[in-house]
Amino acid sequence: MPKVLISDKLSEAAVQIFRDAGVEVDFQPDLGKSPDKLADIIGDYDGLAIRSATKATADLIARADKLKVIGRAGIGVDNVDIPAASAKGIVVMNTPFGNSITTAEHAIAMMFAVARQIPAADASTQAGKWEKSRFMGSEITGKTLGLIGAGNIGSVVASRAIGLKMKVIAFDPFLGTEKAQSLGIEKVEDVDDLLGRADFITLHLPKTEKTANILSADRIAKIKKGARLINCARGGLVDEAAVAEALKSGQLAGAAFDVYDVEPAIDNPLFGLPNVVCTPHLGASTSEAQENVALQVAEQMSEYLLKGAISNALNAPSVTAEEAPVLKPWIGLCEKLGSFAGQVTENPIKEIEIEYVGKVGELNLKPLTSALTAALLLPLVGEGGVNMVSAPIVARERGMKISETRKDAQGAFGSYVRLIVTTETQTRSVAGTLYSDGRPRFIQIKGINLEAEPTERMLYTTNNDEPGYIGELGMVMGRLGINIATFALGRSSKGAEAIALLGIDEDVTEEMLAEISALPQVRQAKKLTF
Template identity: 55%
Template sequence: MPKVLIADKMSDSAVEVFHQRGVETEVATGLSAEELKQKLPGFDGLAIRSATKVTRDVLEAAGDLRVIGRAGVGVDNVDTDAATARGVVVMNTPGGNSVTTAEHAISLMLAMARRIPQADASTKAGKWEKSKFQGVEVTNKTLGLVGCGNIGAIVAERARGLRMKVVAYDPYLTVERARDLGIRRVKNLEDLYAEADFITLHVPKTEQTTGMIDKAAMQQMKKGVRIINCARGGLIVEQDLADMLKDGHVAGAAIDVYDEEPARENPLFELENTVCTPHLGASTSEAQEKVAVQVAEQMADYLLTGAISNAINMPSLTAEESAHLGPYMTLAEQLGSFAGQLTESGVQKVNIEYEGAVARLNTRPLTQAALAALLRPMLDSVNMVNAPVVARERDIEVSEVKHERDSDYQTLLRVTVETERQTRSVAGTLFGGDKPRLVEIKGIPIEAELGPHMLYITNEDKPGLIGALGRTLAEANVNIATFHLGRQSRGTDAIALIEVDDAMSEQTLEKIRGLDLVKQAKALRF
């Protein structure tokens, strides 16, 4: 039974989902980094929110970990590169708190525009400072969206309901999508800065977006602009914003996320023209329930069926796709493993080709399965998640090609490996829709089913090999299960692929290599 550690506070519904699916859970929140490192070994999954930091050191201590599930959108508290290198899938729940976060952004905008928090505190203190808290209307004002994904689109919809004009900058926003949302797309941030009365941020924290709202950016904005950030801390240079708020160029700011959290001290807290909340964007009962259930379902699906959804470092794979791709995955792994076990020098290029029915499927998981199996005989701890990273680190060029051309088979998958010494290919198909078969090795036609113990031989195509090989195996008390032969043409190179009942000793292999006509003999395991 898979085991999941829930390291941050989340709805009890997550535990219920895991238990219903047959996944064992343990809840241990508030762990320090050292406590987490000691706790993680033995767990297949780690469910977190924003409090737990999954660093490289933590991951190195988590030898059994297969998946990290973040109940929320941002994953900047997870070292995704380190997780990928260790073969750990990192998932989030991008749609689970979209409505809640969007509503919080709108709430902050209105609270800032009408100075509601300040007026509330003053009134409760027994004052009646009506003229002090004069605000501004949002009607007919221009709202600038920096980022228009799930959350940004909901903010746009709500803002239009408030009779605001909405402009957006997002490199991935199409003209058609903007038209459907009833907003206008601008070509660059400078154009947005020049016309927006309010600016709200809805982008992830990356190298490109960190510190994007600095003094230089704010100087390009309209005097009197108001800024909202419910996205990620670090997008705004906080001291620059504080300075611009003091000199009046920025009229107000409504901030929910900070460079350092929990934020005990911050230059923005000292100012009267700010509204600050403690990372409440996703803090509604509905959102907490939704993301907890979603992350539990996603993690359980992966641990129990191999289905992958909302992963940061893996292609998505539904449960239905996983079941349908199962035989293809087996074939891809067998072909990759076959090529990998025969490879004795440095790999330079790997090309994976798909023909026929398989070319119309989701082939990315197949490519990663074949690549992982290919690299595994040479490298430890390689799996589908980290295989592309391992290949890049070793300057192995990996390509994937889909052919629409007709094939001799209804479906065909070919793995070609180029090493420092030679180029070798192996191809296979599915018989009956689910039975993997090798159909070609080094361009030589052959039809073979792979068993646990295989003997691969390349030889000269001359009489006498089969008899000599049979005697050698018999003398070693090795029984032959199946025997498959192939050759390019009469008298040229030939191959033999033999399934045997038991593993062969190195001594027996040396005797086979010493037989006349044998060029290469290698034991393979599947």
């Protein structure tokens, strides 16, 4: 019988789901607050069910010798070291849709609270002051709401705001024009444009390298004077000190924060300022949401531990126990194809086409498409913002059209997968297959044939087909101390465009990449990681 430890406060109904399924449960809801005690016993368990208090760090995971799955009741996985879990073969699951409504409603509530200064007015009235003239508010009706991020939660906020007769504009690089129109919102192409027009600004983004500090001090200075800012998404998206200064100067009329750069937020530059509403990360804190995510994570973990089924995993595809052995190598190939395209694509994606040629087309394509799409979006969205199950939904929410095509075997390979990505400026493709050893190979890029096995580190170049290029590239790589493990070449025709895909042993820094890109034959150079 598998054994699960619950180290955070989860519903008693979730505990019962484990027991009814035949899973032994150790329910210690306060253990997550004691990392040392948790580390002492984690080696005895097959599963760990958590919320936000437990920190599944690399050190904790290193001591989890039996652990097979970590289930996060909620969407955020900032408290889980996913690479460390993946390295040990531990599946990390979350519940991405259980608290969307609750979080969206909290953002709307915070908007009302800061618009009418409700918390301060309540405190004043209960203190017997009756300061009616002090609390002059602002109507919501007719105002412009600016969404930074229009995914699952952002789109719910938009629908509620439209019901309140607000005009909604949104900045989201992955939001398509047709999707925006169906939501009844106006898509803007630049954050600064949104900041200059919106009366209320609310964020709905994951925290990634690209979104961290998206509202920097410079951008906060561009916000429309008298606007109000709401953040119920993630801490670290906003320069909190700059917000405090904008409130003091009158640039901002108000702010409402549920999340903070450092949590628990004991000391923060926003605290104590007038017309600031602060709550302690309550976005998902309703009885309905807590119940939903707890029940969902218990069901998912039980299915995995007892049957091998994987649902809502961030580091593994969703497959049934029967399908797993057959699908596993094809899923690996699809992840490589998607990751390649995601790392070399710089513009917003409009369309994703996947061709399954030959026998692979006879398989269950959903996990293959999900794995490919998740790998494609991961460099753009970041960990936690997409997983194998939600990837197609996330893509469609951003206006990306996904199509699957099954084709009979053709050409030199009896079975292969081709990915075609269309952006606003170009269409590019990459294809791959499995060799008899079960390992993936790239067999075509941009319509150019080649053969290359994916390695952990790679260098990809497009170049003019001119004599001497291979030698010059090799010399530069040698001078930079980068050892070449494999070297695959292809070209469209003599003297036209050519490509090179190199497996390398060392990481390529940005400075090294700039030196490689400076070669006269090079059109583009990208470092890749798989």
